[in-house]
Amino acid sequence: xxxxxPIEAPTAALNAIIRGSTAPAAxxxxxxxxxxxxxxxGADLDAMVAVGAERMLVYRSLVHNRMRxxxxxxxxxxxxxxxxxxxxxDFTAFMDEQGARSHYLRDVPAEIVEFFVARWQAxxxxxxxxxxxxxxxxxxxxxxNDWRGGEAExxxxxxxxxxxxxxGATRLVNxxxxxxxxxxxxxxxTVPPAEPTPLLVYRDEQHRPRYLALTxxxxxxxxxxxxxxxxxxxxxxxxxxALGESLDDDKLGSAALLFADLAERGVCLGAEPxxxx
Amino acid sequence: MSxxxxxxxxxxxxxxxGLGLRARFRNEVARGDADGVPAFIELSPENYMHRGGxxxxxxxxxxxxxxIISHGLMMSLGSTDPFDxxxxxxxxxxxDRYDPPWxxxxxxxxxxxxxxxxxxxxxxxxxxxxxxxxxxxxEARDRLERPMAIENISWYAKLGHSQMDEPQFLCEVxxxxxxxxxxxxxxxxxxxxxxxxxxxxxxxxxxLDRVLQLHVAGHEPWDExxxxxxxxxxVRDEVYDLMAWVIERTGPRPVxxxxxxxxxxxxxxxxxxRRLDGVYQSAVGRWQAATSQADPARSQVDAAPSKGHSDxx
Numbered sequence: 293x294x295x296x297x298p299i300e301a302p303t304a305a306l307n308a309i310i311r312g313s314t315a316p317a318a319x320x321x322x323x324x325x326x327x328x329x330x331x332x333x334g335a336d337l338d339a340m341v342a343v344g345a346e347r348m349l350v351y352r353s354l355v356h357n358r359m360r361x362x363x364x365x366x367x368x369x370x371x372x373x374x375x376x377x378x379x380x381x382d383f384t385a386f387m388d389e390q391g392a393r394s395h396y397l398r399d400v401p402a403e404i405v406e407f408f409v410a411r412w413q414a415x416x417x418x419x420x421x422x423x424x425x426x427x428x429x430x431x432x433x434x435x436x437n438d439w440r441g442g443e444a445e446x447x448x449x450x451x452x453x454x455x456x457x458x459x460g461a462t463r464l465v466n467x468x469x470x471x472x473x474x475x476x477x478x479x480x481x482t483v484p485p486a487e488p489t490p491l492l493v494y495r496d497e498q499h500r501p502r503y504l505a506l507t508x509x510x511x512x513x514x515x516x517x518x519x520x521x522x523x524x525x526x527x528x529x530x531x532x533x534a535l536g537e538s539l540d541d542d543k544l545g546s547a548a549l550l551f552a553d554l555a556e557r558g559v560c561l562g563a564e565p566x567x568x569x
Numbered sequence: 570m571s572x573x574x575x576x577x578x579x580x581x582x583x584x585x586x587g588l589g590l591r592a593r594f595r596n597e598v599a600r601g602d603a604d605g606v607p608a609f610i611e612l613s614p615e616n617y618m619h620r621g622g623x624x625x626x627x628x629x630x631x632x633x634x635x636x637i638i639s640h641g642l643m644m645s646l647g648s649t650d651p652f653d654x655x656x657x658x659x660x661x662x663x664x665d666r667y668d669p670p671w672x673x674x675x676x677x678x679x680x681x682x683x684x685x686x687x688x689x690x691x692x693x694x695x696x697x698x699x700x701x702x703x704x705x706x707x708e709a710r711d712r713l714e715r716p717m718a719i720e721n722i723s724w725y726a727k728l729g730h731s732q733m734d735e736p737q738f739l740c741e742v743x744x745x746x747x748x749x750x751x752x753x754x755x756x757x758x759x760x761x762x763x764x765x766x767x768x769x770x771x772x773x774x775x776x777l778d779r780v781l782q783l784h785v786a787g788h789e790p791w792d793e794x795x796x797x798x799x800x801x802x803x804v805r806d807e808v809y810d811l812m813a814w815v816i817e818r819t820g821p822r823p824v825x826x827x828x829x830x831x832x833x834x835x836x837x838x839x840x841x842x843r844r845l846d847g848v849y850q851s852a853v854g855r856w857q858a859a860t861s862q863a864d865p866a867r868s869q870v871d872a873a874p875s876k877g878h879s880d881x882x
Contacts, residue, residue, distance in 0.1 A: 306728060
């Protein structure tokens with residue numbers, strides 16, 4: 293939320309030194325000129341010029357190091373493949389153009405990655421699987437720390453005319469590359485093929501993230517159930533239609549097995565109660 | 570009467586040496602590996618608020634084992650950005666659950682114009698800024714319905730022309746906000762080294778009756794001319810001495826050992842707590858001796874207990 297009251301010029305100037313992408317070069321060249329452009333004058337200007345550019349830049353380093361390291365810790369394989377120089381350049385742009393919005397440092401890497409993804413997708417030099425890999429690396433902490441999850445079962449059996457309730461920490465993701473199969477070593481450079489890769493991610497009883505690879509039909513059904521909140525029957529029909537396939541016995545049988553498996557894993561919590569109950 | 574004693578009328582306050590909880594050793598503390606050593610555990614709510622999974626389960630286990638003190642990171646008291654309602658709602662819920670005797674945050678800004686920088690940035694030492702911070706401390710206290718304390722930070726550059734020195738500035742905020750002081754003696758030492766002043770003179774200018782808690786930590790050199798408060802090393806003897814100087818004058822207080830980087834195995838941290846406790850107990854002993862000469866009844870009341878939960882008086 294933006295300030296409603298004006299901030300004193302020295303504080304605004306330090307903010308600009310920390311965030312601005314061209315600030316380091318500018319203040320090394322002409323600290324007084326930079327500060328004047330930020331509205332600093334008189335005794336404030338004299339005091340800040342006396343401090344010097346190098347000392348002001350300590351704050352920039354401290355802030356950038358903390359936030360950039362937090363992001364790197366969450367997406368180490370993406371950073372290794374992208375290269376340190378590119379990562380630092382992208383992070384510098386993030387600080388300049390957007391900055392973090394969350395009060396929780398653990399949520400800042402996701403903000404940074406979403407900013408990065410827009411830049412990467414517009415850059416032909418960045419391999420197409422990199423956004424998927426970054427999002428996949430983030431997913432582990434996202435599911436592990438989600439404030440939702442662990443809700444009670446509804447106690448109602450599956451019914452065709454009702455939606456299903458899922459554990460709140462469950463995620464349905466669709467990657468364009470099977471990045472979840474990549475080796476975990478930082479120096480690995482295997483390039484995954486481009487292919488639809490739907491996964492269901494949930495938190496188990498030990499609070500660990502678990503990943504389930506889904507068939508195309510299972511992914512379509514779960515999309516209708518989780519994302520669109522359709523009743524079971526409607527979800528099955530919509531999924532088959534979306535794939536241009538008929539809803540035959542094989543599909544119904546596979547759906548029944550899927551629901552049973554998800555119930556056993558604690559992902560599916562039962563049928564949603566009606567609003568009257 | 571000190572501010573601590575006022576709070577102790579209605580709230581339990583642990584005294585002695587406590588430990589700041591970090592993810593690195595949270596499992597061990599939750600399962601009892603630290604039992605009997607720290608007098609309390611300090612939590613930073615931002616690390617746990619609005620978070621599910623294993624951490625809330627472990628916090629419950631830890632809260633069953635230790636008294637809890639709360640120390641925030643992101644209230645950004647020096648900013649002009651309005652307080653975030655959602656942040657305060659979650660913070661209030663967290664504090665209501667763990668019921669620490671107060672909540673503290675830093676005399677700094679951590680974000681501006683909606684962009685959060687996740688660091689403790691210095692404020693100009695001027696009357697308008699002191700007024701602004703004091704107003705925000707009062708607003709925080711009202712929103713949280715809990716006593717507030719402010720912590721002095723390490724600052725590496727004066728931000729503009731100062732109308733006063735840091736102790737004068739802190740006094741002005743403390744008086745205007747009528748709040749407590751979380752006195753970080755490592756920050757005093759670091760600032761004294763970086764800016765060339767006598768830390769004891771600094772302490773003599775502070776209203777010790779407002780001190781609710783102390784922080785001790787280690788620091789590291791940034792370069793040949795600058796120390797940085799990294800919480801990445803063992804506590805230096807000079808910082809022990811500053812802590813003892815204060816306790817000798819205030820009597821028992823909660824004193825927290827902070828460690829955020831280069832975190833050693835938990836047994837080593839517990840050994841450091843024991844060493845700190847030895848210095849602390851000696852200081853409490855000197856305070857008791859001095860106080861009993863002046864007022865024998867008061868020293869017996871104030872001194873107990875030096876570890877664990879105090880039930881208030």
